[in-house]
Amino acid sequence: MKTLTLSKLLASAAMCAVALSGAATAQPHPDAELIIEGELQLKVRSEPAAHMDGAVPEIYSGWLFRADETRALQMDDFENPAMLGVEDGEAMWNTAEGAAGQSCADCHGDAAESMKGVRAAMPKVNADGVLWSTEDYINNCRTERMEADALKWNSGPLNNMVAYISVQSRGMPVAVQIDGEAEPYWERGKEMYYTRYGQLELSCASCHEENYGMNIRADHLSQGQINGFPTYRLKQAKLISTHNRFRGCIRDTRAESFPMGSDEFRALELYVASRGLGLDVEGVAVRN
Amino acid sequence: MSEVKPRIRLPRSATAGKAAEIKTLVSHVMETGLRKDADGNTIPRKIINRFTCEYGGDMVIDMELEGAVSANPYVEFDIMVGDATEVVFTWYEDGGNVYTETKELSVG
Amino acid sequence: MITRRETMALGLGAATVTLLPISVSAAADDAIAAYTGGASVTEGDVMITAPEIAENGNTVPISVEAPGAAEIAIYADGNPTPGVAVFKFGPAAGSHRASTRIRLGGTQDVFAVAKMPDGSFQQAAVEVKVTIGGCGG
Numbered sequence: 357m358k359t360l361t362l363s364k365l366l367a368s369a370a371m372c373a374v375a376l377s378g379a380a381t382a383q384p385h386p387d388a389e390l391i392i393e394g395e396l397q398l399k400v401r402s403e404p405a406a407h408m409d410g411a412v413p414e415i416y417s418g419w420l421f422r423a424d425e426t427r428a429l430q431m432d433d434f435e436n437p438a439m440l441g442v443e444d445g446e447a448m449w450n451t452a453e454g455a456a457g458q459s460c461a462d463c464h465g466d467a468a469e470s471m472k473g474v475r476a477a478m479p480k481v482n483a484d485g486v487l488w489s490t491e492d493y494i495n496n497c498r499t500e501r502m503e504a505d506a507l508k509w510n511s512g513p514l515n516n517m518v519a520y521i522s523v524q525s526r527g528m529p530v531a532v533q534i535d536g537e538a539e540p541y542w543e544r545g546k547e548m549y550y551t552r553y554g555q556l557e558l559s560c561a562s563c564h565e566e567n568y569g570m571n572i573r574a575d576h577l578s579q580g581q582i583n584g585f586p587t588y589r590l591k592q593a594k595l596i597s598t599h600n601r602f603r604g605c606i607r608d609t610r611a612e613s614f615p616m617g618s619d620e621f622r623a624l625e626l627y628v629a630s631r632g633l634g635l636d637v638e639g640v641a642v643r644n
Numbered sequence: 645m646s647e648v649k650p651r652i653r654l655p656r657s658a659t660a661g662k663a664a665e666i667k668t669l670v671s672h673v674m675e676t677g678l679r680k681d682a683d684g685n686t687i688p689r690k691i692i693n694r695f696t697c698e699y700g701g702d703m704v705i706d707m708e709l710e711g712a713v714s715a716n717p718y719v720e721f722d723i724m725v726g727d728a729t730e731v732v733f734t735w736y737e738d739g740g741n742v743y744t745e746t747k748e749l750s751v752g
Numbered sequence: 753m754i755t756r757r758e759t760m761a762l763g764l765g766a767a768t769v770t771l772l773p774i775s776v777s778a779a780a781d782d783a784i785a786a787y788t789g790g791a792s793v794t795e796g797d798v799m800i801t802a803p804e805i806a807e808n809g810n811t812v813p814i815s816v817e818a819p820g821a822a823e824i825a826i827y828a829d830g831n832p833t834p835g836v837a838v839f840k841f842g843p844a845a846g847s848h849r850a851s852t853r854i855r856l857g858g859t860q861d862v863f864a865v866a867k868m869p870d871g872s873f874q875q876a877a878v879e880v881k882v883t884i885g886g887c888g889g
Contacts (some may be wrong), residue, residue, distance in 0.1 A: 417809045434653045440671045443649070476747045574883035590808035593673075593715035610848075644807035663846025676855075678832055703842025705850065712828055712836040714811045714853040721839070722846030 382576035383569045384420035384468070385427070390638070393433055394487065396527050402634025410563055418578040418643060421568075426590065429642040438519060438588035438640035441512075441595040445520025448513065454504025454538050460517075463501065467524055475518075475525035476637050477532055479541075479626050487541040487622045488520045491597070492543025509617040515595040519586045522639030528635055530583050532629045548620060554609030560628070563605075580605075582625065583632040585643025591644060598625050648672055648692075648746045652733060659752045666697065666704075667720045670735050670743070676711035685732040692717055694736040699749075700728025725751060778801025778852055780829035787825050787838075788873045792867060796874025798824070799849075800864040809856040809882040817849035818866035818874065824850065825867070856882050 390398045400417035404410075420425055429435050447466055452459040464470040479489040488496075494517050495506040507514035534542040549560045563572065564580030571577070585598040599616035602624060606613040614620040649671045655664040670692060677689025691711050697704040705721045723731070729751055735743045784793065801815040816824045816839070826836040839850045848866075856862070859882050865875045 423803065423805065425803045425813050426807050434651065434667055435668065435718070437669065437718075440649070440669070440716060444671075472739070587706065590811040593810050665846075698842075699844040702844035703840075704844040704846075706840040706842060707850070708838040708840075709833040710833065710837060712831050712833070712855045714855055718851075718853045720815075720851040722849065724844055724846040726844070 370435065371557045382421065382571045384416040384578075388420060388427060390417065390419055390427075390431065392431060392526070396621065398527055398636040398638055399529070400635065405630065405633035407633075411513060411561075412568075412579065415581070415632065416568070416579050417635055417638065418584055419580050419638065419641060421576045421578040422607050422642075422644060426642055426644055429433065430638070436588065436640065436642055437593075438586070438595055438642060441516040441519045441588070442523050442585070442640060444513075445516035445518075447471055448517055449520060452502075453500035454498065456503040458502045460497065462515065462547075463497075466487055467520065471521045471524040473525055473528055473531070475522040475639060476528045479629065480533065481537040481541070483538055487538065487619075487626060489599075489617075489622055489625055490521060492622075509615075510597045510600045512594070514587045515597055518597065519595055519640045522586060522637065525637040529634070530629060530632045532626060532633070534626070534630045538626065541623045541626050542630060544620075545623035545625070548624045549627055552609075553606050554611030558609040560605070560624075579631070580628065581632045581635060582628050583635045584638035584643065586639055587641045587643050589643050595640065598628075645742050648735065648737065648741070648743050650733060650735065650743060652745060652747055654731065654747055654749055656750075658723075658749055660727060660751055662725055663720070663722040664725050664749075665720065666723055666731070667718070668697075668733060669716060669718045671716055672693075672735075674709075674711060674713060674715045676716060678711065689712070690738045692737055694734075695719060696734045697721070697723070698732045698734075699723050700726055700730065704731075715721050723749075725749070727751070758861040777829040777834065780827050780834040780863065783827055783834045784825075784863065784875075787865060789868075791873055793873040793875045795876065796866065796868075798864050798866045798874050799825075800862060800875040800876045800878045802862060802880045804879075805881045805883060806856060807883060809858065811853050811854050812880060812882075813851065813853050814856050814862065815849065815851040816849070816864040816866075818864070818868075820850055820868060821874075822869050823867040824848070825865045826854070827863040827865065828854065828856055828860055829863065831855070831857050836862075840865070854874045856880055858882050 390400045400419055402415040404412055404415050433439050449460040479487055482488045491514055498504040499506050552559045563577050568577045568579045582598045586595045589596050599621045602621050603613045603616055651669040653667040658664040672692050675687055675690045679687045681687055692709055695707045704723050729749050731747045731749050733745045797819055799817040806812040818824050823838055823840045825838040827834045828836050836854050843849050861877045861879050863875055863877045865873055867873055
């Protein structure tokens with residue numbers, strides 16, 4: 357931060373130049389710690405999971421790649437604009453909708469108890485052996501039990517509900533299952549991660565494994581972790597879903613992207629989530 | 645975040661005769677009137693154009709907002725704590741809608 | 753005004769020149785004049801604090817403070833419309849400061865103009881560099 361009056365502007369020009377060159381470093385912050393409300397410390401650095409097989413020396417939360425002001429927003433639940441969505445999600449949780457006259461709370465009670473740890477294990481293979489994201493579980497409840505309409509992927513109401521559920525796992529370690537029934541999905545997601553897409557022929561790995569800590573134009577490349585989703589993105593000034601960010605990334609390679617809520621993105625979500633094993637769930641995060 | 649919903653953070657405890665920090669955040673898209681929709685039509689301006697905070701009947705801050713204030717407007721300021729406890733917050737939206745929230749300040 | 757020769761004498765890269773706030777845009781000038789009623793504006797005890805580099809122009813935190821001021825107005829001289837906000841402090845204000853988050857359309861100067869109780873005006877400015885993101889930003 358800098359503070360100056362007009363008269364000091366010229367005198368500070370040299371300092372500006374120094375500060376600019378300092379900002380060109382896009383490396384993760386070396387020692388910042390993410391502590392929410394001065395109480396809840398989230399793990400933002402970790403040894404990589406065994407399956408990473410040495411691909412990166414250390415795992416970093418995307419929070420570490422952001423500017424001081426953006427990082428500060430996530431440390432205070434009042435200043436974090438994503439909490440507006442969480443509050444809306446909480447209201448939805450307690451509101452009956454659909455022909456059955458049921459609310460989420462009617463079956464699941466207090467989300468602080470019943471949803472604790474749920475987000476940490478997502479996406480997860482369901483009872484029928486199919487990989488589902490948090491959004492799928494919510495919409496299944498809506499259509500099958502509440503007899504309400506499914507919510508549109510990445511819509512405000514669905515993101516708010518995912519955010520409310522996610523916050524119940526905040527501070528818990530990412531705990532996705534990648535073996536057993538999940539393994540074929542995970543393998544498919546891994547293959548996607550290393551597949552080059554689009555006219556620019558970029559894979560996820562091109563940016564987020566091989567070049568994290570570098571600048572892409574003026575932006576800083578993170579490791580592309582998804583433990584902070586749904587995320588309040590300053591660019592969009594609203595909560596966005598994991599699949600929305602995936603779609604944006606693939607679009608930016610100048611490729612025809614997969615749709616949000618596609619099987620491809622569910623598989624990719626599982627694999628990318630597993631690259632964050634060792635980090636804590638941050639959702640709801642704030643990113644640029 | 646579709647409707648206008650205020651969030652207010654008062655200090656946990658306030659001492660008469662001392663300044664205390666208040667933070668407010670209200671959910672609002674702050675549509676500038678400068679954007680166009682997919683069909684090329686200008687999206688009409690709809691913003692929170694004024695925000696006030698009154699304490700014990702006196703004005704604390706009266707803010708005029710333009711479209712350059714970010715979505716979900718955040719305002720932080722200080723109140724001079726006295727004997728009164730009632731703090732009234734009001735947001736004025738283009739089109740005439742007014743949203744008011746009253747909070748009790750615990751003066752100790 | 754600073755010349756290229758002077759810039760190089762200072763040991764700065766030429767690129768820095770374009771980042772220096774050399775003049776206020778006409779629109780911002782007009783907006784400030786409308787606010788002050790054409791009264792002269794002096795530099796004074798006005799503080800404006802903002803990030804040197806904003807990661808995204810959609811949400812830039814900014815704080816203004818001017819001890820004793822009746823009002824503080826904020827202008828962004830590179831925005832399509834320069835007016836941002838005016839804070840009027842009432843009798844129950846605990847200080848003459850306020851913070852908010854603003855939209856900046858690009859790298860530009862942000863001005864705080866304080867109206868003092870005697871009707872005089874004082875101002876300060878800060879330059880905020882807004883980065884163009886790599887990913888659709």
